[in-house]
Amino acid sequence: MRGTLLVLVGAGLLAVASGAAWAGEVVHPDYGEQKVVYDFYFDEPEKAASALYWLRAHLKPLQDAPYNIPPDFLDIKVVIHGTEIVTVARKNGDRFPDIVQRMRYYDRLGVDFKVCGLAARDYGYQPGDFYDFVDVVPSAMTELAHWQARGYSLMVPRVFERQEPIEAIR
Numbered sequence: 001m002r003g004t005l006l007v008l009v010g011a012g013l014l015a016v017a018s019g020a021a022w023a024g025e026v027v028h029p030d031y032g033e034q035k036v037v038y039d040f041y042f043d044e045p046e047k048a049a050s051a052l053y054w055l056r057a058h059l060k061p062l063q064d065a066p067y068n069i070p071p072d073f074l075d076i077k078v079v080i081h082g083t084e085i086v087t088v089a090r091k092n093g094d095r096f097p098d099i100v101q102r103m104r105y106y107d108r109l110g111v112d113f114k115v116c117g118l119a120a121r122d123y124g125y126q127p128g129d130f131y132d133f134v135d136v137v138p139s140a141m142t143e144l145a146h147w148q149a150r151g152y153s154l155m156v157p158r159v160f161e162r163q164e165p166i167e168a169i170r
Contacts, residue, residue, distance in 0.1 A: 028066050034058075035075045037147040039156045041082035041140070045096065048084035051157040052102050055111065058155070071109040077147055078106075081116035081140035085123055088115060088134045100131065107133035116140035 036058070040051055055076070062069045080088060087096040088103065103113060114137045115130055127136040137143045148154055 031062060031067055031069070033069070033073045033075075034062070035147075035150070035152040036155055037077040037079060037144060037152040039140075039144055039154060040078055040080045040084055041156075042084045042159060043082065045084045045086050046099075047159040048080075048087050048096075049099050049102075050159040051084075052099065052106070054155065054157040055106055059106075059109065074110065075152070076106075076111045077143075077152065078111060078113045079116065079137070079140050079143050080113065080134075081119040085115055085119050085125070088113065088131055089123075089125055089129050090131055091129065104131075104133055114140075114143055116143070 038051075038054065040048060042048060042051065055078070058076070059071075059074065061067065062074060063071070086092050087099045093100060103111075107113060113134045115134050117127075117136050117138045119140065120127070120129075120136055130136065144154065
């Protein structure tokens with residue numbers, strides 16, 4: 001027991017002396033190709049803008065050094081089935097231009113956007129009512145299960161509205 005304690009104390013002192021464990025360095029896990037399906041289901045259409053930052057936070061570190069993973073090696077799907085469905089309907093282009101512009105950008109990087117056909121019908125939309133970068137699938141639930149069964153990780157963005165500025169809660 002005493003020997004184990006000395007080893008642990010010695011390892012702790014070594015870590016402190018080297019500064020590696022305590023210097024606030026960023027570690028770089030061995031990330032590689034990724035398969036992910038995002039579940040977009042929001043109570044307000046505007047929350048899609050915040051959810052798209054999840055895509056940014058996912059893609060940017062992988063595309064930057066030290067990973068430098070090209071978009072072709074990332075397989076990302078976004079399944080849309082909440083009120084944000086209105087953001088990808090062409091007739092609402094004037095209401096959500098920034099969201100559409102960002103989705104188009106991610107589409108060019110290879111992100112696939114899919115709208116739930118059941119939700120589309122509930123909103124009175126036909127498949128042709130959506131932008132060309134959007135595929136309409138039969139059901140969001142079936143689509144999410146389909147990709148998860150094929151090994152895709154499920155990401156469910158949580159979008160909250162901060163009540164206080166960051167400075168006040170630090």
